Amino acid sequence: MTQLKFNHHLLQQEVRFGTGDAAKNVKEAVEALGATRPFLIASEREEELAQKVTNGLELAAEFNDVVMHVPVEKAEEARKAAADAQADVLISIGGGSTTGLAKAVALTSGLPIIAVPTTYAGSEATAVWGMTENRTKTTGTDPQVLPKVVVYDSELLSTLPNDMTIASGLNAMAHCVDTLWAPKADPINRSHALEGARLLRDGLAELQETGSTQAREKTLAGCYLAALSFSSAGSGLHHKICHVLGGTFNLPHAETHAIVLPNVLRFNAAAGERAHVDRLAEVFGTDDAVTGLEALYDAIGAPRHLAAIGFREADIPEAVERIVAAAPKDNPVKVTAENITELLKNAL
Missing domain, CATH: 3.40.50.1970 (Rossmann fold)
Incomplete structure (x- = not known):
């Protein structure tokens, strides 16, 4: 052991x-x-x-x-x-x-x-x-x-437009998910990440139903825990991808994170590190973490396509080259030009 x-x-x-x-x-x-x-x-x-x-x-x-x-x-x-x-x-x-x-x-x-x-x-x-x-x-x-x-x-x-509320909240969720496989992940920041994800799941769903002060407070608390986890765990593959898409192609920050997140979760979940995936599935109340995240996206009407925010298929080769160069070396799934191309095409 x-x-x-x-x-x-x-x-x-x-x-x-x-x-x-x-x-x-x-x-x-x-x-x-x-x-x-x-x-x-x-x-x-x-x-x-x-x-x-x-x-x-x-x-x-x-x-x-x-x-x-x-x-x-x-x-x-x-x-x-x-x-x-x-x-x-x-x-x-x-x-x-x-x-x-x-x-x-x-x-x-x-x-x-x-x-x-x-x-x-x-x-x-x-x-x-x-x-x-x-x-x-x-x-x-x-x-x-x-x-x-x-x-x-x-x-x-309280006056934040609904589409920005969703994108911004899922940007916070990306901090939680990325922390699970980040370069300096440890039991402390993973605990922050999982509790942050639970608060964000509940808060974002409740915001769509009630728009209440309690829902906003819950989402804000989740946002803080999410960022706290990310701050000590460091940037994983998800953030490296989004930094390239944002910095090089000037895509909007929150929407980019929201769109890329399910694709990166599916990508890393394939590594078979069941402990992280199973804990995240528990947060979503599903048998599978990817299914749980997808269900949340459907429930709140989350953005899905990079093409809708200005990314083009012609941009993929340059993005792939930059992402492969920046990707963490210890990502659970080996990053290659081929699999990042596939990920971006799915997100497009």
């Missing part, structure tokens, strides 16, 4: 969770950090919401030019704006792209981040940063970019 050995790193982060408490929690977090010159990062789409959340704070400056996949040039603009404003804390209010831009600023400035998510992206719970240059997305891990405080408020997600 193989002896159990692993090293698990715990992240230092405060989580403030409360419906209707975002403005109060952000103000208290700024004060606790001893900051006096907060720099707000929020897209134009989130501007009205951001003003409500930062009500009562005197902002040093604001930056709203948020672009998907964090182009390097936008990161440089935001870094300069924060430096010019003599900011001493970053407040990001928005989805994964907004959090990602705040991380890009923190990476070079060391400024602490207070992250206020308005989607189920999960970036706020990880020390992973990502930026895109010359059609290539580069990612890395640095404790400096981990938000010091995360403020969760389900009220902020």
Whole structure:
């Protein structure tokens, strides 16, 4: 019997969770950090919401030019704006792209981040940063970019369009599934992943039926556990594929993750590592994990086809070349040009 050995790193982060408490929690977090010159990062789409959340704070400056996949040039603009404003804390209010831009600023400035998510992206719970240059997305891990405080408020997600709710929630589910076979997977992050998947399954299904505050809270809690698991386990095959599709072909982040996920689960489940697959099947309440995930997709009307978000068959060869080069060497199924081509054709 193989002896159990692993090293698990715990992240230092405060989580403030409360419906209707975002403005109060952000103000208290700024004060606790001893900051006096907060720099707000929020897209134009989130501007009205951001003003409500930062009500009562005197902002040093604001930056709203948020672009998907964090182009390097936008990161440089935001870094300069924060430096010019003599900011001493970053407040990001928005989805994964907004959090990602705040991380890009923190990476070079060391400024602490207070992250206020308005989607189920999960970036706020990880020390992973990502930026895109010359059609290539580069990612890395640095404790400096981990938000010091995360403020969760389900009220902020009450107006999130249904299609984005579904895609964003399944992006979080992808963190859970990818963790099972990730390079640094261990019993602790797998436990987070499985409980996160259960909360996401229940929350997403209930959101379609009731749209209740309780369903949003359940989904947010699942989102955090999912991201926590991913943060310590690292990027598995699923995330490597999606980073290529997003960075190189500029596909929308959440939708790409949602569409690719069932294909990667089916791909890795074929390896026969029954322990992981069976535990995930238990979460879905089915005999088979792939069947369980597919049933959830059917129930919530999940996106299915890469062609619907701009990917073309002609893009497959370049995508395959990049994915094979980036794929984890210890993935349970050996990654080849042939089987990745088949996976992308199925997802197309």
